[in-house]
Every structure is written in C-alpha cells, then in structure tokens.
Amino acid sequence: MSKKKIATVWLGGCSGCHMSLLDIDERILEVAQLADIVKCPIVDGKEFPEVDIALVEGAITSDEHLKEILHIRKQSKILISLGDCAIMTNVTGMRNYFNLKDVLETSYVGSISNDDAGEMPNHWALLKLKDKVYPLQEIVEVDYSIPGCPPSADAIFYVLSELLNDRIPDLSEAKKMKHG
Amino acid sequence: MAKLTLQIDGKTIETESGRTILEVCKENDIHILTMCHLKGITDVGACRLCLVEIEGVSKLLSACTTKIADKMVVRTDTEKIKRYQRITTELFAAERNHVCSVCIANGHCELQKLAYDVKMDHIRYPYLFPQCEVDTSHPLYVLDHNRCIVCTRCVRVCAEVEGAYNWDVMNRGTNVRVISDFNTPWGESVTCTDCGKCVEACPTGALWPKAVVQGQLNKAPQMISELIEKRKMKL
Numbered sequence: 001m002s003k004k005k006i007a008t009v010w011l012g013g014c015s016g017c018h019m020s021l022l023d024i025d026e027r028i029l030e031v032a033q034l035a036d037i038v039k040c041p042i043v044d045g046k047e048f049p050e051v052d053i054a055l056v057e058g059a060i061t062s063d064e065h066l067k068e069i070l071h072i073r074k075q076s077k078i079l080i081s082l083g084d085c086a087i088m089t090n091v092t093g094m095r096n097y098f099n100l101k102d103v104l105e106t107s108y109v110g111s112i113s114n115d116d117a118g119e120m121p122n123h124w125a126l127l128k129l130k131d132k133v134y135p136l137q138e139i140v141e142v143d144y145s146i147p148g149c150p151p152s153a154d155a156i157f158y159v160l161s162e163l164l165n166d167r168i169p170d171l172s173e174a175k176k177m178k179h180g
Numbered sequence: 181m182a183k184l185t186l187q188i189d190g191k192t193i194e195t196e197s198g199r200t201i202l203e204v205c206k207e208n209d210i211h212i213l214t215m216c217h218l219k220g221i222t223d224v225g226a227c228r229l230c231l232v233e234i235e236g237v238s239k240l241l242s243a244c245t246t247k248i249a250d251k252m253v254v255r256t257d258t259e260k261i262k263r264y265q266r267i268t269t270e271l272f273a274a275e276r277n278h279v280c281s282v283c284i285a286n287g288h289c290e291l292q293k294l295a296y297d298v299k300m301d302h303i304r305y306p307y308l309f310p311q312c313e314v315d316t317s318h319p320l321y322v323l324d325h326n327r328c329i330v331c332t333r334c335v336r337v338c339a340e341v342e343g344a345y346n347w348d349v350m351n352r353g354t355n356v357r358v359i360s361d362f363n364t365p366w367g368e369s370v371t372c373t374d375c376g377k378c379v380e381a382c383p384t385g386a387l388w389p390k391a392v393v394q395g396q397l398n399k400a401p402q403m404i405s406e407l408i409e410k411r412k413m414k415l
Contacts, residue, residue, distance in 0.1 A: 096309035149281030180280025
C-alpha cells in the first residue's frame with residue numbers, strides 16, 4: 001500500500017489549530033508511518049500538490065484565500081475544515097457585523113494607539129480583503145469538519161488515523177467534538 | 181383528577197389528565213431536548229426543540245405546550261424529529277453571532293450543550309452576521325444581543341417570579357429584540373429590581389454579571405424553579 005499524502009493549510013486563522021495538530025505529540029509518528037505531510041505552512045513556496053487529505057485552518061478573508069481554497073479543493077480527495085474559523089468564521093468573522101471600510105479605518109487610521117500619521121496600507125503585495133469573511137463550506141464542498149477553537153489534539157488525531165486506515169470518522173460524540 | 185393512559189415511545193404510561201407531554205416525559209425519564217422551557221414558569225413553545233410526533237396529527241407539536249389525552253400515542257425519538265432538532269439548532273447558531281471561543285458562557289452554555297446533543301459539527305445555512313448591540317448600562321449586568329436566542333425565559337421570569345415586568349419583546353423575525361422597559365437602556369430602567377433572576381434564567385451568554393470573566397460564567401437556572409417551589413410551600 002502506497003503512503004497517503006497529507007497537506008495542511010493556514011488561511012484566515014491564528015495558527016492555533018496547527019498548534020493543536022502538533023499537540024498530537026508522539027502520535028505524529030503513527031501518522032508519518034501511513035502518510036507523508038507534503039505541504040504545510042512551514043513548507044515554503046511550492047504549488048499546492050495533489051493530496052489525499054487536506055486539513056484547512058481558517059476562514060476565507062481575502063481574494064488570495066479564495067483563489068487558494070478553490071485550487072485546494074481541486075487538488076484534494078478529502079477536504080477537512082479544521083477548527084471554528086474554517087467552519088463558522090469565529091473571531092475572524094467578527095468584522096462581518098461592520099462594513100470593511102470602517103473596520104480598516106478603525107484599525108489603521110483611527111486607532112487610539114496610532115499617532116496622527118496613521119494611514120491605510122496599500123501595497124500591491126498585500127492581499128485584498130473581501131467585504132465579508134466566509135466559512136469554507138459556503139465556498140467549496142467540505143467533506144469533514146473538526147470544530148473547536150482550537151479543536152482538541154485527540155479529535156484531530158482521531159480523524160487522521162481513521163481516514164489513513166480507510167475508515168470513516170464519526171465526530172458525533174461530545175468528547176471528540178468541541179465548540180469554542 | 182381523571183386518570184388516563186397514553187403511550188410514549190412504546191412505553192405505556194398511566195397518569196392524571198391536565199398535564200403536558202413534556203411533564204409526563206420528564207417524570208418517566210424520557211429525555212426531550214428543551215431550550216425555552218424552565219420548570220416553574222409558563223411554557224410558550226418558542227424554541228421548537230421539544231417537537232413530538234403524535235399519531236393521527238399531521239404536524240409536529242411542542243411537548244411543552246401540548247396537553248396529554250387518553251389513548252394518545254407519542255413518539256419523541258424519530259429520525260424526523262432528530263432532523264428538525266438539528267435544523268433548529270443550526271438556525272439558532274446562524275441567526276445571531278454565537279462566537280463560542282470569546283463568549284463569557286463558553287463551556288457553561290445550554291446552546292453549546294444542545295449543539296453537542298444534536299451532534300452539530302457545522303452549520304449548513306448562511307450566517308446572517310447581524311450587527312447587534314451590547315447594553316452595558318446596568319451597574320451589575322450586561323445584555324448582549326449577539327448571544328440571545330429569544331427563548332424569552334428572562335421575560336417570563338421577570339414577570340412571573342419577580343413581578344417586575346422589566347423585560348419585553350420588540351419587533352418580529354430576525355429583528356426581534358428583548359427590550360428593557362420601552363426599549364431604553366437597562367441601566368435607566370424604572371422597573372428593574374436588580375434581582376438577577378433573568379441572568380440566572382438565561383441559557384446562553386446573552387445576560388451575564390459584570391463580576392464574571394470570560395469562560396467563568398456558571399448559571400443556576402434551577403435556582404428559579406426551586407424558588408418557585410419554596411414560595412408555594414409558604415414556610
């Protein structure tokens with residue numbers, strides 16, 4: 001049996017879900033026996049390859065994220081929403097209650113911590129924020145969701161080990177699932 | 181009181197008339213999900229979680245507001261009911277801004293518990309992301325409309341137990357809001373007695389005491405039910 005390929009992605013989130021993934025500790029050796037992690041936030045520069053499992057952390061907040069997630073969906077056999085930001089936008093989506101211009105002005109121009117020179121960032125290399133933040137399932141088809149802020153390491157390992165052993169994970173129990 | 185016999189989930193139960201399906205279920209250890217129900221105060225059937233199937237009735241009825249009848253055949257655990265409960269829970273979560281991770285009630289929230297009960301891992305409906313107000317004008321408590329599910333437990337407790345009638349409900353649909361007095365800041369209320377029963381009755385992080393920090397909230401809604409019982413005893 002050939003090894004499966006796993007990729008992990010960090011979109012609009014705080015990387016806490018990736019920290020939780022690292023919290024599976026020595027069990028990562030079990031994962032490594034069955035799969036290669038071919039792409040993750042510390043693997044630099046490569047185009048997102050074809051994978052069996054993509055773990056996606058974070059919401060869709062910008063044009064860059066949108067392009068990325070559409071590409072990831074094409075490249076992945078199984079796409080997993082990892083954590084509350086990916087599933088329900090969580091803290092990243094708290095700007096959705098306001099319009100984008102007000103949010104940016106409050107952050108960069110009118111912020112109390114700013115001096116008078118506060119200005120809106122405008123550089124071609126910066127990603128363009130979308131008007132609203134979207135959870136993954138509003139943009140692409142998602143196969144599994146692991147809720148939590150962050151999801152527990154046990155839940156992440158459970159889902160990975162089930163999928164790597166060709167079983168279907170069942171997250172319905174409260175001890176595996178976690179909101180907030 | 182007249183005795184009558186009914187069947188719930190295949191179990192034959194003999195009991196007195198004049199009671200609701202929910203009361204009978206609770207007494208017989210038949211678990212029904214509820215949110216707007218709080219023992220002791222009037223049931224209004226607002227949350228639609230306790231819907232049950234009754235043989236011969238084409239629509240689902242709420243167990244908390246439907247009285248039992250002789251030879252009634254009730255089912256509380258069908259796939260259809262489970263599907264509706266999950267839909268209801270998802271709609272609760274999609275309508276306002278329930279951001280568990282930064283909520284005062286995280287870990288002590290009845291809505292969160294409900295999400296586990298109905299096995300909700302994600303929400304299939306688009307989030308509305310409404311802009312909701314947070315009223316911090318009261319010296320002791322906060323009203324956060326972001327977390328409100330409009331179960332109206334606070335409204336009923338204030339009216340029926342405290343007798344202050346501070347709370348009421350304004351508007352319809354997604355614009356519905358719980359209001360203090362005539363939609364004025366809570367801190368300016370002339371009717372509120374600061375008793376805090378609404379805060380204890382609230383199932384989510386919509387009403388909370390200022391003295392509590394994030395994730396440390398621990399409410400005791402059963403305290404309301406006990407209070408009602410103790411008052412009946414007139415010791």
